[in-house]
Amino acid sequence: MRVVHQASPWRALFNEHGGLNTVALDAPLQDLFSKRSLPHASIAEAYAWQLSLVETLVHYDLPAWRISQIISDHNAWLYQRAIAQSLDELQAQGWGAPPVDYCVLMLGSAARYESLLGPDQDNALIIGDYPDHRHVEIDGYFQALGERFTQRLDDAGIPLCQGHVMARWPMWRKRISEWHAQLEIWTADRQVKRVQQTNILLDFSPIAGNSALAEQLDVSIASILPKASLFMDEMAALLNELPVALDRFGRLVSSPHLDAPHDHALNLKHQGLMPLISAARLLCVRHGLREISTRERLIALSHMANVLTVTQSDMLLAIFERFQQRLLDQQRVNKSAGQAADGWVDLRRLREDERLLLKFDLQQIRAFVQRVRSA
Secondary structure: OOOOOOOOHHHHOEOOOOOEOHHHHHHHHHHHHHOOOHHHOOHHHHHHOHHHHHHHHHHOOOOHHHHHHHHHHHHHHHHHHHHHHHHHHHHHOOOOOOOOOEEEEEEOOOOOOOOOOOOOOOEEEEEOOOOHHHHHHHHHHHHHHHHHHHHHHHHHOOOOOOOOOOOOOHHHEEEHHHHHHHHHHHOOOOOHHHHHHHHHHHOEEEEEEOHHHHHHHHHHHHHHHHHOHHHHHHHHHHHHHOOOOEOOOOOEOOOOOOOOOOOOEEEOHHHHHHHHHHHHHHHHHHOOOOOOOHHHHHHHHOOOOOOOOHHHHHHHHHHHHHHHHHHHHHHHHHHHOOOOOOOEEEHHHOOHHHHHHHHHHHHHHHHHHHHHHHO
């Protein structure tokens, strides 16, 4: 049986006199916020409230790409709460205020403002330069800060990164001069692990502290990476590690991984979105563009001569938006059934026209990735 969708608040835009019906427009959001006072909620309560926020935004007929930006804004606010509480705790325990400038970075989809439901943590920390003889004192302070705020987020339901990409670890917590030196080391040759680590760092957004440090990191990236030819070659070669979910005949294939939830599961995140995101990132780095979000990157690339036409950019943007919609729809279904919100979609839920469109979209992404690799 088909469930009739609840009437959109936009259908109540006009009142009986032809004026703006603000009460009807505000009602779903007002009802949502009346049930949870975010400034006074715990981080765990505020994070648990996020699913209700998403369902309300769906009620407003917002597309998934816009909802993902709002989810990312909310996650950024949760990060800021966790960092502020950790700083207060350090102060109360006698650690004092931060001894030098710092900047906490969100990484990955959160930094691109493309978060959907069920994120884990990816973050880093830039520390202002200080003399070596103060390393134990100052790095010890920021290690304590990194451990505290990441643990708070984990306790609230945003799990620790299994790959240890977090400010609690020395690899992702450095002085700004050390980050510059680290980039020079990572880009000196074409080692796979170093390229993978750099790719993680390239998608960053400052979330707390002095954002001028993040701007300095951005300058370092722009000055170092485009000139590292061997590194850029390996960055392109790694696109092969992200094959789209098509067989050699261009047909849809489910993902036969051990962690697949069932035989009809396709990992749309890793075999659809990530190839597109990675190829757009590589093109932007190659051409010295400094946009972070995938939407901004694809639009910026269309302004570059002989890189991406407006038509190609528009098509890839439409594919990106459809994939985000498909993933968010599946994640909402999973959440309602008490399952994990992950990157898998169930091919059995797709109509024939949806399967055909998905196949077309994946074919376009594969062609785009191949074009980027050969550029």
